[in-house]
Amino acid sequence: MSDTITVNGTANPLPDDPRVSLLDFLRHDIGLTGTKKGCDHGQCGACTVIVNGIRINSCLTLAAMHEGDSVTTIEGLGTPDEPSALQRAFLEHDGFQCGYCTPGQICSATAMLEEIAAGWPSDASESLEGHIVTSREEIRERMSGNICRCGAYANIVAAIEEVAAGGQS
Amino acid sequence: MRPFQYIRAPSLSETSKLTAGEDALAIAGGTNLLDLMKLQVETPALLADINRLGFSEIEDTDDGGLRLGALATNTETAVHPRVRADYPVLARAILAGATQQLRNKATNGGNLCQRTRCFYFTNIDQPCNKREPGSGCGAIDGIAKLHAVLGTSDQCIATYPGDMAVALSALGAVVQISGDKGERSVPVRDFHLLPGDTPWIENVLEAGEIITGIILPAPVGGTQIYRKVRERSSYAFALVSVAAIIELTDGKFSRADLAFGGLAHKPWHDPRVEEVLLGQHPSDALIDKAADILLEDARGYGENDFKIPLTRRTLRAVLTQATEDAA
Ligand SMILES: Cc1cc2nc3c(=O)[nH]c(=O)nc-3n(C[C@H](O)[C@H](O)[C@H](O)COP(=O)(O)OP(=O)(O)OC[C@H]3O[C@@H](n4cnc5c(N)ncnc54)[C@H](O)[C@@H]3O)c2cc1C
Ligand code: SF4
Ligand code: FES
Ligand code: FES
Numbered sequence: 001m002s003d004t005i006t007v008n009g010t011a012n013p014l015p016d017d018p019r020v021s022l023l024d025f026l027r028h029d030i031g032l033t034g035t036k037k038g039c040d041h042g043q044c045g046a047c048t049v050i051v052n053g054i055r056i057n058s059c060l061t062l063a064a065m066h067e068g069d070s071v072t073t074i075e076g077l078g079t080p081d082e083p084s085a086l087q088r089a090f091l092e093h094d095g096f097q098c099g100y101c102t103p104g105q106i107c108s109a110t111a112m113l114e115e116i117a118a119g120w121p122s123d124a125s126e127s128l129e130g131h132i133v134t135s136r137e138e139i140r141e142r143m144s145g146n147i148c149r150c151g152a153y154a155n156i157v158a159a160i161e162e163v164a165a166g167g168q169s
Numbered sequence: 170m171r172p173f174q175y176i177r178a179p180s181l182s183e184t185s186k187l188t189a190g191e192d193a194l195a196i197a198g199g200t201n202l203l204d205l206m207k208l209q210v211e212t213p214a215l216l217a218d219i220n221r222l223g224f225s226e227i228e229d230t231d232d233g234g235l236r237l238g239a240l241a242t243n244t245e246t247a248v249h250p251r252v253r254a255d256y257p258v259l260a261r262a263i264l265a266g267a268t269q270q271l272r273n274k275a276t277n278g279g280n281l282c283q284r285t286r287c288f289y290f291t292n293i294d295q296p297c298n299k300r301e302p303g304s305g306c307g308a309i310d311g312i313a314k315l316h317a318v319l320g321t322s323d324q325c326i327a328t329y330p331g332d333m334a335v336a337l338s339a340l341g342a343v344v345q346i347s348g349d350k351g352e353r354s355v356p357v358r359d360f361h362l363l364p365g366d367t368p369w370i371e372n373v374l375e376a377g378e379i380i381t382g383i384i385l386p387a388p389v390g391g392t393q394i395y396r397k398v399r400e401r402s403s404y405a406f407a408l409v410s411v412a413a414i415i416e417l418t419d420g421k422f423s424r425a426d427l428a429f430g431g432l433a434h435k436p437w438h439d440p441r442v443e444e445v446l447l448g449q450h451p452s453d454a455l456i457d458k459a460a461d462i463l464l465e466d467a468r469g470y471g472e473n474d475f476k477i478p479l480t481r482r483t484l485r486a487v488l489t490q491a492t493e494d495a496a
Contacts, residue, residue, distance in 0.1 A: 018173065019173070021203070042270075042271055045268070054273045056270050056271075057200070057271060060198075060204060060271075062199060064175050065220060086286045108270065120244070120247075121253065122269070123265050123403065129253050129255075142269055145404060146266025
């Protein structure tokens with residue numbers, strides 16, 4: 001049994017205090033401050049990270065519960081020199097104003113495109129079993145867990161739409 | 170968050186022992202429990218992490234039904250091919266709840282046990298009989314927009330806030346429970362309790378009992394609808410919701426399984442509503458009669474008075490849509 005948690009490919013020891021949320025672990029314990037704390041109560045999505053390929057709110061889970069898991073944060077998706085397709089699209093479409101929600105938006109959108117590729121329906125899907133058309137309505141519903149206080153939604157959706165249409169993420 | 174001891178539960182029987190104590194709780198997804206622990210509404214001295222106990226499978230049952238592991242996530246359940254094909258009302262109810270990030274972490278067992286969203290319950294500076302027996306109920310005569318109109322007591326008017334269980338109630342699903350005294354099964358319709366004089370007791374689970382799974386009966390087909398009315402089009406708890414499984418034979422209702430969310434301390438199921446519909450041709454008058462029966466004892470508390478006419482209209486909309494789809 002490993003007593004570590006892997007973040008962006010690097011193994012880190014688990015915190016001693018079981019109270020440490022995955023979010024505080026990322027920000028305080030290992031200094032990856034890209035992931036943001038908005039509400040700390042599962043309501044805003046600023047803390048969204050990808051754990052074993054699945055997006056979750058890192059504020060509502062304990063680091064101790066993720067022993068052996070593999071976490072990807074915004075720092076793991078790309079770099080300023082080599083941004084991911086979504087990171088580049090957010091820049092090109094001005095998908096932010098203050099930028100506070102942006103890491104969560106991009107982590108969320110990255111996993112969302114995988115969910116669509118896997119055929120997972122959403123509340124906005126006409127059929128539960130049919131092909132999913134990545135419409136604006138679908139993107140809005142699937143991204144509804146990421147609140148943007150600045151209201152940059154139009155450009156966020158445009159950025160995601162472009163990457164979805166390009167078939168890359 | 171208050172300090173607590175964290176133990177990864179090694180086995181089901183050990184979990185029952187660990188959580189039999191007053192100050193101990195099981196943690197699954199943590200999306201409700203950790204939220205409440207941060208608010209110091211929940212202050213367990215011991216947390217037993219049940220995530221690695223294994224009951225996360227979704228598998229066929231011998232009689233053609235489906236068993237949902239208590240630790241399967243809400244997402245795994247909603248996207249399961251058989252849930253989508255055979256129990257669409259359940260897939261729809263889950264997808265109408267929370268957000269993708271939360272559903273990815275939330276488990277079926279935790280979802281059933283999620284606590285009310287009453288504002289006084291989640292604020293430790295406010296009176297609340299559920300959180301602190303005898304302290305009074307802030308919501309009666311207070312902010313009660315989300316609160317119950319059926320099955321309330323003078324102690325508590327909170328609602329069970331979830332969506333999934335409303336569909337499970339309509340489907341007639343059964344909760345599988347394991348504890349010190351062995352295993353038992355309880356219909357979802359009987360799992361949650363009304364507040365009465367003991368609003369802090371929300372369901373039939375006894376100390377140390379753990380939900381291991383949910384059994385869905387063999388599929389019944391029909392037109393299945395989950396209609397959730399909320400204050401914005403996504404990411405909000407239900408004001409009123411209706412789960413419906415409707416079938417018409419020779420133009421008459423031959424199946425009308427209905428359950429309601431947002432109205433009570435439990436998903437609301439009233440067999441009298443189905444009885445009045447069965448064998449009858451759909452009509453506005455008939456639907457009104459069904460709503461009359463459903464809402465016979467409904468009582469508003471000011472801010473939530475609107476739920477009574479809203480329920481009537483939502484029921485009408487759902488039954489009208491279902492009869493059109495079924496015709
Ligand atoms: C912002 C927000 C919005 C939400 N919106 C919705 C919504 O619209 N609709 C909706 O339905 N839900 C909604 N939810 C609630 C969410 O669905 C629940 O938090 C989730 O389902 C709980 O599951 P969990 O596994 O995380 O439970 P946990 O938080 O781990 O546990 C919750 C409770 O259940 C107990 N428990 C867990 N598993 C078991 C078990 N197997 N046996 C016995 N007891 C157990 C725990 O001890 C605890 O008391 C929302 C939550 C948030 C934070
Ligand atoms: S309605 Fe129930 S949960 Fe809310 S304040 Fe009253 S007693 Fe507490
Ligand atoms: S910080 Fe986690 S959802 Fe807001
Ligand atoms: S860019 Fe400011 S919160 Fe979204």
